[in-house]
Amino acid sequence: MSIGIIGAGAFGTALAVALAEKGPVTLWARNRDQAEAMADTRQNAQRLPGVDLPDNIAISCELETVLACNTLLFAVPTQRLRQFLTGLDLSDHTAVACCKGIEVTTGEGPASILSGARHRAVLTGPSFADDIARGLPTALTLACTDRTVAEALQSQLSTAKLRLYRTADVAGAELGGALKNVVAIGCGAVMGAGLGDSARAALLTRGFAEMQRVAVALGAQPETLMGLSGLGDLTLTCTSDKSRNYRLGLALGAGREFDAAITVEGAGTARALRGVAAKYGLDLPICATVADLVDDKVDVPGAMARLMARPLKEE
Template sequence: MSEHESSHVPHTPHPPHTPHPTPHTLAILGAGAWGMTLAELARIRGHNVRVWSRQSGDRLQTILDGADVVISAVSMKGVRAVVEQVHAAAVSPQTIFVTATKGLDPASGNQSSLPLLPSQLWQAAFPAHPVAVLSGPNLSKEIQQGMPAATVVASQDRVAAETVQKALSSASFRVYTNPDTLGVELGGTLKNVIAIAVGTCDGLHLGTNAKAALVTRGLAEIIRVGSFWGAKPETFYGLSGLGDMLATCNSSLSRNYRVGYGLAQGRSLTDVLTHLEGTAEGINTTRVLIQLASQQAIAVPITHQVDRLLNGEITPQAAVEALMLRDYKAEIH
């Protein structure tokens, strides 16, 4: 998921001259800050918007009836359950599914298979429907305040991607399309691990040089993992990779950044999470990624230190020292 703070969504300013698309019916699954922000973006574009959450008590079938686009904005731990609930209901044959969740499925992945991404869970349940991924540098609180932002909708179905693009684009929220669904989804997911590391760096007040080095090497690590997965390396230089990482690694609005920052301040992980609104997806992503890297012999030095830090095996200072004391090597191979 994108980084966000509160589920309260004020009216987002919208320039009156921006042309509105043909109205659609959009079902938003997940009433957290990101889900509500997407709902508001769709409403100001003139669409019929319905929002559902597992706590709302609303009948899911009523929300799904006639929906042209279904956007899932639930946390990673809830994706499987929501997919099963939607699969048990009835949707239109033309319905487009969009996932706005950033995470790796902890229940999948072994020696012979990679962990599943949210889009793959949706596609497996709805093989005849187009599935798209929405990801980018999207801090929801800034979007709620009407500040300009951009994102990417990725799908192998070009028409589906363009439909979602037109549905959400406005003068303050620019939506790009990309056919590399895997790369866009991984970019938004893997950067959360780097955000924890950068939050730790800032919490230790190590300076701009250290932070710049960490972000740059973090991007190299993401590209290494993504390329192994089969994504296009150039995708990670776009909005969902580098763009999302810059936003997440430079804002206290980012929950993953705040996890690292809190740990660097000497607080326990339990204490940090107790005072954190919503889910820091980077914690689960780190765990799953370490398992993958171990199985496939992928070098992930930053992720490795983040994992040790989250497990209480190392102090923030020792984690940074371990990265700085690695063997000398060339920057580019």
């Protein structure tokens, strides 16, 4: 089966580079100038500098070209995915969501947004685009309810340096990938404000407890959150400035401006969690505080004071 990747950002390009090891890949770029520059230079200088694109990656800005592929990997931001899909017929395609987040307007994850596809899956877990593109060992979670489809995708998308583990718990995999971004913003804010490693460890741990609350409420399996798509991704994202979510938090904590052109999925997810918490009666103080932080409703000192003043309780 042929592979098409929709979205020529850093992660989409990195996946194309990794999967080109096994055969031809078609990479779709939204901007014609970007597509032509990548085709001419064989690099994505803007999003993934220093990485050469193998010759068997075809780069196009024409949707018809990538839609000719059987398996489509969607590496576009979650908050833009539904609009992007408008008018597209995916009834003959296997669609794999490679984006992380919860849609603000509906509270749905990428797999639900891709409901028009013949088969759906989610690819998520602890990974940075640069690591994947440079062939560094990486393990990810592939979530799909259809075991036959999952096994076929696992074989198709695994390489010598990219190892995929299967799960049927799509909700759990999605939620782990989405919610850890919210906690990462909080951890970045802690470090940016100079509050120390101990405070970050506390926020990470209590944030993970909130992730588990949401997962159980939405029908996910708690053990999924203990795997690559949950704890693994949380650990990576909350401890490295390669993470855009963590870098946003660093900027908020330090009182610095952050480039508005950079997509930070955790900001939208934090806002979406307000509705989720209200609907299911969930206590999510860290997620709520991060939402207020990114919306400028509270500063970091106020956020920390709010969390530290909560009633004492059992862990």
